[in-house]
Amino acid sequence: MKKVLIIITILIVLILGYVLSFPCDGFPETTFLKYFYNLKCQPSKDQGQKGSLPPINPPGNNFSQNNNFYNNQGISAVSKVKKVSDIKVLNYTVNKNGEVILIDESGKIIKKSGPNEEIIYNPGASFNFYKNISFSPDSSKIIFNFKDSASIFDVSSKTWSQIKKLNSKIAISLENKAAYFKTENGKNNIYQLDLTKKDASPTKLLETNFLDSELIWKDKENLLITTKPSSLNVNYVWLFNVKNKTLSVIYDYLGLYLNWNEEAKGGTIFYSGELGKGGEFYLVAPNFKLQKLNFITLPSKCNFYKPLSKENFQSNNPTSTNPTSTTTSTANKKPSEDIFLICAVPRDQDVLQEKLVIDDYITKNLYTEDNIYKINVKNGLTETVFSDQNKYFDVDKIKVLNNKVFFVNRFDNNLYEIDL
Amino acid sequence: MKFQIKILIAILFLSVFFLNKLVFAQNNSEELLISWEALNYTPYDFYGKNLPSPGSTINVGFDFVQNGKIVDLSQNKIYWYINDNLVSNDKGVKEISFIAPNLTERVVEIRIELPDFNVIKLIEIPIVKPRLIINAPFPKKEINMNEFEVSAIPYFFNLKKYDFDEININWSINGIDALGKIEDPFVLPIKVLGNNQTIINIQAYAQNVNDESETALDEINLIFKK
Numbered sequence: 340m341k342k343v344l345i346i347i348t349i350l351i352v353l354i355l356g357y358v359l360s361f362p363c364d365g366f367p368e369t370t371f372l373k374y375f376y377n378l379k380c381q382p383s384k385d386q387g388q389k390g391s392l393p394p395i396n397p398p399g400n401n402f403s404q405n406n407n408f409y410n411n412q413g414i415s416a417v418s419k420v421k422k423v424s425d426i427k428v429l430n431y432t433v434n435k436n437g438e439v440i441l442i443d444e445s446g447k448i449i450k451k452s453g454p455n456e457e458i459i460y461n462p463g464a465s466f467n468f469y470k471n472i473s474f475s476p477d478s479s480k481i482i483f484n485f486k487d488s489a490s491i492f493d494v495s496s497k498t499w500s501q502i503k504k505l506n507s508k509i510a511i512s513l514e515n516k517a518a519y520f521k522t523e524n525g526k527n528n529i530y531q532l533d534l535t536k537k538d539a540s541p542t543k544l545l546e547t548n549f550l551d552s553e554l555i556w557k558d559k560e561n562l563l564i565t566t567k568p569s570s571l572n573v574n575y576v577w578l579f580n581v582k583n584k585t586l587s588v589i590y591d592y593l594g595l596y597l598n599w600n601e602e603a604k605g606g607t608i609f610y611s612g613e614l615g616k617g618g619e620f621y622l623v624a625p626n627f628k629l630q631k632l633n634f635i636t637l638p639s640k641c642n643f644y645k646p647l648s649k650e651n652f653q654s655n656n657p658t659s660t661n662p663t664s665t666t667t668s669t670a671n672k673k674p675s676e677d678i679f680l681i682c683a684v685p686r687d688q689d690v691l692q693e694k695l696v697i698d699d700y701i702t703k704n705l706y707t708e709d710n711i712y713k714i715n716v717k718n719g720l721t722e723t724v725f726s727d728q729n730k731y732f733d734v735d736k737i738k739v740l741n742n743k744v745f746f747v748n749r750f751d752n753n754l755y756e757i758d759l
Numbered sequence: 760m761k762f763q764i765k766i767l768i769a770i771l772f773l774s775v776f777f778l779n780k781l782v783f784a785q786n787n788s789e790e791l792l793i794s795w796e797a798l799n800y801t802p803y804d805f806y807g808k809n810l811p812s813p814g815s816t817i818n819v820g821f822d823f824v825q826n827g828k829i830v831d832l833s834q835n836k837i838y839w840y841i842n843d844n845l846v847s848n849d850k851g852v853k854e855i856s857f858i859a860p861n862l863t864e865r866v867v868e869i870r871i872e873l874p875d876f877n878v879i880k881l882i883e884i885p886i887v888k889p890r891l892i893i894n895a896p897f898p899k900k901e902i903n904m905n906e907f908e909v910s911a912i913p914y915f916f917n918l919k920k921y922d923f924d925e926i927n928i929n930w931s932i933n934g935i936d937a938l939g940k941i942e943d944p945f946v947l948p949i950k951v952l953g954n955n956q957t958i959i960n961i962q963a964y965a966q967n968v969n970d971e972s973e974t975a976l977d978e979i980n981l982i983f984k985k
Contacts, residue, residue, distance in 0.1 A: 471806055547822055548794070548821055548854055549820065550795055550796040550820045552794055567809075568806075568808060569808035572808055572810070573882065573883070574808075584828070585827030586790075586827055586828070587790075587824075588792070698807060701805065701806060702807070702892050703894045703896070703912060708898055708899070731898035749896060750897070
């Protein structure tokens with residue numbers, strides 16, 4: 340009898356251990372197991388003060404030399420900052436071949452490969468102001484979001500398609516699936532459109548009354564629904580499971596502003612302090628747990644990347660000194676296991692505590708002068724990428740590809756790059 | 760059956776019962792997902808939230824989520840309160856519109872009650888003045904060029920056609936009236952004579968031509984330094 344008891348106990352322990360050993364990302368979708376998923380993966384209400392990364396010292400000071408995290412790989416980034424183009428850009432992307440595609444202030448779409456620039460679309464006098472411009476993650480499509488419609492430009496075929504009656508900008512997933520709000524009969528419904536199929540029809544995913552909201556792909560099965568950011572409003576993040584059509588509340592904070600990177604399976608979040616002033620900045624894990632960072636910046640000033648190994652980087656970098664590097668193929672690239680967060684951080688942290696950070700920044704009442712740091716997400720080790728006090732960059736639209744940091748400097752709207 | 764086996768079975772049953780309770784509790788969540796929008800003017804590239812100023816139309820909508828699914832409320836009474844005043848208690852009304860009040864209060868409280876589900880939720884919508892920002896993208900607000908431009912950007916004005924023509928803009932430099940560009944009065948060209956270090960005070964004042972009470976002012980100091 341005792342043996343039976345022992346066997347049953349062991350079995351229960353094994354089953355529990357097995358269930359709890361699933362990673363949050365790959366947890367089974369069984370209803371019964373949701374408890375275990377929630378137990379393991381859902382964020383707790385008191386999150387926010389967990390862990391911390393090395394502090395960035397008060398304004399005017401760089402990291403002190405006795406700080407082990409200071410510049411520990413000897414990066415001297417000052418000489419590596421390079422202006423990519425004198426063109427004033429509205430937005431840009433970089434494809435995996437290292438080609439930069441940028442949209443200038445007159446609406447021209449320009450492809451830049453090394454020193455060569457090619458205008459691939461010129462709107463001429465028909466240029467109209469776009470509400471915003473975004474890109475598919477693979478840079479194959481450019482989305483021009485107008486107030487109530489969007490035009491999608493296919494970079495390779497140079498053809499246009501259009502989505503009408505939009506009520507949000509379009510979010511495009513890694514699998515090239517578009518998601519957006521569409522106004523119909525007084526409702527704002529969530530639609531999905533497969534951009535990989537030429538004649539695909541949009542599919543209605545959910546009928547909602549959500550107003551003034553945006554969609555972000557968390558992963559291939561989940562959309563994040565967020566409020567447009569403001570320091571003075573209690574903004575939310577809701578999670579919508581596209582497969583099960585279920586909704587849940589993730590965050591609900593004053594001045595919340597989220598940025599998510601589907602590829603890195605992580606994000607950054609800012610939320611305001613009392614009365615909307617100042618705030619706190621967090622790293623967001625795939626399960627939405629938050630890890631506080633000891634500096635304030637805006638999510639638009641940070642992005643993730645997985646560095647290429649040195650060998651792969653050299654063989655794939657067209658500007659490499661390696662004489663054999665004639666290809667720009669990425670087929671053999673192997674990202675390292677480490678994930679880094681590249682963040683531009685305002686040098687004057689104190690002034691932010693007195694500002695409605697999001698509102699003042701977005702309305703151009705606030706410009707910042709930034710340093711750039713590289714933070715290892717796993718262990719918090721931080722390196723300085725750029726901290727030249729004689730140069731001034733207000734970093735916006737930061738992206739990292741092929742071991743280079745790209746950003747638009749809000750002081751001159753030019754595109755810059757820094758080698759990592 | 761032996762006593763131990765009975766105990767074991769009882770423990771297993773209790774475990775399953777409590778586990779199910781917990782699973783049920785996790786899935787039995789109820790949430791009112793409330794969102795709102797304010798209809799007023801912001802520039803084409805503004806990606807923040809339009810905040811209502813007095814006179815802006817505000818739309819508020821919600822969905823009630825139970826066990827992750829949106830509930831059909833077409834047959835349920837929904838109570839809407841604005842600043843504690845009942846404005847609707849009809850069945851199935853999931854969206855209301857109203858005009859933002861003046862700034863006697865800094866927020867408007869919206870309360871939604873679903874008595875059939877014993878659910879109440881309250882949100883606050885901030886009311887702000889229209890804003891005018893002098894856009895001067897110069898590091899440390901220092902400038903070393905003798906000729907340069909700044910621009911004024913209006914936010915949250917209640918315009919009829921959402922057109923710049925509906926806003927009058929007036930400029931002054933160091934207290935003296937100045938003129939914006941003829942082709943774009945929202946851009947102010949500035950010319951500094953000489954190379955001495957000086958502080959340039961710039962003021963901009965905007966007024967809605969449709970509603971003269973709707974105004975906004977901004978002021979900055981730039982340091983001219985060669």
